[in-house]
Amino acid sequence: MSENKKPHNRIAELRKEKGLTLQQVADAIGVGNNTISRYETGKREPKLETWQKLANYFDVTVYYLQGYGLSIDQAKNKVISIIHNAYFEDTELTSAVDSYLRTISPKKKAIFPFDFYKDNETDYP
Template sequence: MMNRLKEMREVRGYTLDDVEGLTGIKRGTYSNYENGNTEPKLKTWQKLADFYGVSVPYLQGRYDHLTKKEALQVIHEVMTVCGISKEELKDRL
Protein backbone atom coordinates (compact mmCIF):
# COMPACT_ATOMS: atom_id res chain seq x y z
CA MET A 1 0.00 0.00 0.00
CA MET A 2 1.44 3.35 -1.05
CA ASN A 3 0.38 6.61 0.57
CA ARG A 4 -0.91 9.53 -1.48
CA LEU A 5 1.24 12.29 0.00
CA LYS A 6 3.19 13.01 -3.18
CA GLU A 7 0.07 12.80 -5.33
CA MET A 8 -1.81 15.26 -3.13
CA ARG A 9 1.14 17.64 -3.00
CA GLU A 10 1.62 17.59 -6.78
CA VAL A 11 -2.10 17.90 -7.61
CA ARG A 12 -2.17 21.10 -5.57
CA GLY A 13 1.00 22.41 -7.16
CA TYR A 14 3.02 22.47 -3.94
CA THR A 15 6.76 22.01 -3.68
CA LEU A 16 8.36 20.36 -0.67
CA ASP A 17 9.36 23.85 0.46
CA ASP A 18 5.72 24.97 0.20
CA VAL A 19 4.56 22.08 2.36
CA GLU A 20 7.24 22.86 4.93
CA GLY A 21 6.17 26.49 5.07
CA LEU A 22 2.46 25.68 5.27
CA THR A 23 2.58 22.74 7.70
CA GLY A 24 5.83 23.16 9.61
CA ILE A 25 6.91 19.64 8.62
CA LYS A 26 10.53 19.71 7.45
CA ARG A 27 10.94 19.02 3.73
CA GLY A 28 13.28 16.08 4.35
CA THR A 29 10.86 14.52 6.81
CA TYR A 30 7.95 14.99 4.41
CA SER A 31 10.01 13.54 1.56
CA ASN A 32 10.70 10.48 3.71
CA TYR A 33 6.96 10.14 4.34
CA GLU A 34 6.25 10.39 0.60
CA ASN A 35 8.81 7.73 -0.24
CA GLY A 36 7.73 5.37 2.52
CA ASN A 37 11.08 5.59 4.31
CA THR A 38 9.39 6.65 7.55
CA GLU A 39 5.80 6.57 8.74
CA PRO A 40 4.08 9.63 10.19
CA LYS A 41 2.56 9.35 13.64
CA LEU A 42 -1.24 9.38 13.76
CA LYS A 43 -1.26 13.03 14.88
CA THR A 44 0.83 13.94 11.81
CA TRP A 45 -1.42 11.90 9.50
CA GLN A 46 -4.38 13.86 10.84
CA LYS A 47 -2.57 17.17 10.39
CA LEU A 48 -1.78 16.29 6.77
CA ALA A 49 -5.29 14.99 6.09
CA ASP A 50 -6.73 18.25 7.43
CA PHE A 51 -4.22 20.22 5.35
CA TYR A 52 -5.26 18.43 2.15
CA GLY A 53 -8.94 18.23 3.07
CA VAL A 54 -9.15 14.44 2.84
CA SER A 55 -9.54 11.58 5.30
CA VAL A 56 -6.57 9.89 6.94
CA PRO A 57 -7.41 6.49 5.38
CA TYR A 58 -7.57 8.04 1.90
CA LEU A 59 -4.24 9.80 2.41
CA GLN A 60 -2.71 6.56 3.67
CA GLY A 61 -3.84 4.80 0.48
CA ARG A 62 -6.38 2.58 2.22
CA TYR A 63 -9.28 3.74 0.01
CA ASP A 64 -9.32 4.25 -3.74
CA HIS A 65 -11.97 6.94 -3.78
CA LEU A 66 -12.65 10.34 -2.31
CA THR A 67 -15.87 11.25 -0.59
CA LYS A 68 -18.03 13.69 -2.53
CA LYS A 69 -16.97 16.50 -0.19
CA GLU A 70 -13.28 15.65 -0.65
CA ALA A 71 -13.64 15.46 -4.43
CA LEU A 72 -15.36 18.84 -4.58
CA GLN A 73 -12.62 20.38 -2.46
CA VAL A 74 -9.90 19.00 -4.75
CA ILE A 75 -11.76 20.27 -7.84
CA HIS A 76 -12.12 23.71 -6.25
CA GLU A 77 -8.42 23.87 -5.38
CA VAL A 78 -7.37 22.77 -8.87
CA MET A 79 -9.68 25.39 -10.38
CA THR A 80 -8.14 28.04 -8.14
CA VAL A 81 -4.57 27.05 -9.01
CA CYS A 82 -5.40 26.94 -12.74
CA GLY A 83 -7.46 30.14 -12.65
CA ILE A 84 -10.62 28.48 -13.96
CA SER A 85 -14.00 29.91 -12.95
CA LYS A 86 -17.12 27.84 -12.33
CA GLU A 87 -18.59 29.21 -15.55
CA GLU A 88 -15.51 28.25 -17.55
CA LEU A 89 -15.55 24.75 -16.06
CA LYS A 90 -19.23 24.37 -17.00
CA ASP A 91 -18.44 25.47 -20.57
CA ARG A 92 -15.55 22.99 -20.80
CA LEU A 93 -17.71 20.14 -19.54
Protein backbone atom coordinates in the same frame (compact mmCIF):
# COMPACT_ATOMS: atom_id res chain seq x y z
CA MET B 1 0.77 -17.60 0.32
CA SER B 2 0.23 -13.97 -0.70
CA GLU B 3 1.63 -11.20 1.40
CA ASN B 4 -0.65 -8.25 2.22
CA LYS B 5 1.35 -5.17 1.36
CA LYS B 6 0.44 -1.80 2.77
CA PRO B 7 -0.57 0.58 -0.03
CA HIS B 8 1.66 3.50 -0.86
CA ASN B 9 0.47 6.74 0.70
CA ARG B 10 -0.93 9.53 -1.48
CA ILE B 11 1.08 12.47 -0.12
CA ALA B 12 3.18 13.00 -3.26
CA GLU B 13 0.17 12.47 -5.52
CA LEU B 14 -1.91 15.12 -3.71
CA ARG B 15 1.02 17.52 -3.42
CA LYS B 16 1.73 17.35 -7.16
CA GLU B 17 -1.97 17.47 -8.04
CA LYS B 18 -2.22 20.78 -6.16
CA GLY B 19 1.03 22.11 -7.63
CA LEU B 20 2.76 22.37 -4.26
CA THR B 21 6.42 22.06 -3.38
CA LEU B 22 7.80 19.91 -0.59
CA GLN B 23 8.66 23.12 1.24
CA GLN B 24 5.10 24.49 1.03
CA VAL B 25 3.65 21.31 2.52
CA ALA B 26 6.41 21.16 5.15
CA ASP B 27 5.80 24.78 6.19
CA ALA B 28 2.05 24.22 6.38
CA ILE B 29 2.30 21.35 8.84
CA GLY B 30 5.46 22.39 10.68
CA VAL B 31 8.09 19.88 9.60
CA GLY B 32 11.15 19.97 7.35
CA ASN B 33 10.91 19.38 3.60
CA ASN B 34 13.23 16.36 3.93
CA THR B 35 10.69 14.87 6.33
CA ILE B 36 7.87 15.28 3.77
CA SER B 37 10.12 13.66 1.16
CA ARG B 38 10.70 10.68 3.45
CA TYR B 39 6.94 10.41 4.13
CA GLU B 40 6.26 10.39 0.40
CA THR B 41 8.78 7.64 -0.31
CA GLY B 42 7.75 5.56 2.70
CA LYS B 43 11.19 5.82 4.30
CA ARG B 44 9.54 7.39 7.34
CA GLU B 45 6.05 6.96 8.78
CA PRO B 46 4.21 10.03 10.12
CA LYS B 47 2.79 9.95 13.64
CA LEU B 48 -1.00 10.01 13.89
CA GLU B 49 -0.99 13.73 14.72
CA THR B 50 1.04 14.42 11.56
CA TRP B 51 -1.25 12.23 9.44
CA GLN B 52 -4.15 14.35 10.70
CA LYS B 53 -2.36 17.62 9.90
CA LEU B 54 -1.59 16.37 6.39
CA ALA B 55 -5.16 15.14 5.88
CA ASN B 56 -6.56 18.49 7.02
CA TYR B 57 -4.13 20.34 4.77
CA PHE B 58 -5.10 18.30 1.71
CA ASP B 59 -8.78 18.18 2.74
CA VAL B 60 -8.96 14.38 2.65
CA THR B 61 -9.33 11.65 5.26
CA VAL B 62 -6.31 10.11 6.95
CA TYR B 63 -7.44 6.75 5.60
CA TYR B 64 -7.42 8.06 2.02
CA LEU B 65 -4.07 9.81 2.52
CA GLN B 66 -2.58 6.54 3.74
CA GLY B 67 -3.50 4.93 0.42
CA TYR B 68 -6.75 3.24 1.30
CA GLY B 69 -10.26 3.72 -0.01
CA LEU B 70 -11.73 6.36 -2.27
CA SER B 71 -11.51 10.12 -2.27
CA ILE B 72 -14.69 12.01 -1.41
CA ASP B 73 -15.24 12.82 -5.09
CA GLN B 74 -14.66 9.20 -6.10
CA ALA B 75 -17.11 8.04 -3.42
CA LYS B 76 -19.75 10.57 -4.56
CA ASN B 77 -19.37 9.45 -8.16
CA LYS B 78 -19.67 5.81 -7.13
CA VAL B 79 -22.86 6.48 -5.17
CA ILE B 80 -24.35 8.50 -8.05
CA SER B 81 -23.50 5.68 -10.44
CA ILE B 82 -25.12 3.06 -8.21
CA ILE B 83 -28.30 5.14 -7.81
CA HIS B 84 -28.36 5.93 -11.51
CA ASN B 85 -28.03 2.29 -12.52
CA ALA B 86 -30.62 1.17 -9.99
CA TYR B 87 -33.12 3.78 -11.21
CA PHE B 88 -32.81 2.77 -14.84
CA GLU B 89 -32.54 -0.99 -14.31
CA ASP B 90 -35.24 -1.52 -11.68
CA THR B 91 -38.71 -0.63 -12.97
CA GLU B 92 -40.19 -0.93 -9.48
CA LEU B 93 -37.70 1.60 -8.14
CA THR B 94 -38.26 3.86 -11.17
CA SER B 95 -42.00 3.80 -10.57
CA ALA B 96 -41.59 4.50 -6.82
CA VAL B 97 -39.23 7.44 -7.40
CA ASP B 98 -41.44 8.94 -10.11
CA SER B 99 -44.51 8.54 -7.92
CA TYR B 100 -42.74 10.24 -5.00
CA LEU B 101 -41.61 13.13 -7.21
CA ARG B 102 -45.19 13.66 -8.43
CA THR B 103 -46.38 13.69 -4.82
CA ILE B 104 -43.92 16.34 -3.62
CA SER B 105 -44.54 18.70 -6.53
CA PRO B 106 -48.24 18.39 -7.42
CA LYS B 107 -48.65 21.98 -8.70
CA LYS B 108 -45.53 22.06 -10.80
CA LYS B 109 -44.29 19.56 -13.30
CA ALA B 110 -41.86 17.37 -11.44
CA ILE B 111 -38.41 16.94 -12.91
CA PHE B 112 -37.67 13.25 -13.34
CA PRO B 113 -34.27 11.68 -13.89
CA PHE B 114 -35.27 10.88 -17.47
CA ASP B 115 -35.71 14.64 -18.03
CA PHE B 116 -31.93 15.05 -17.79
CA TYR B 117 -31.40 12.85 -20.82
CA LYS B 118 -31.61 13.78 -24.45
CA ASP B 119 -32.81 11.32 -27.07
CA ASN B 120 -30.64 8.19 -27.17
CA GLU B 121 -28.35 9.44 -24.39
CA THR B 122 -27.31 6.99 -21.75
CA ASP B 123 -24.93 8.99 -19.58
CA TYR B 124 -26.15 11.23 -16.81
CA PRO B 125 -24.67 14.72 -17.26
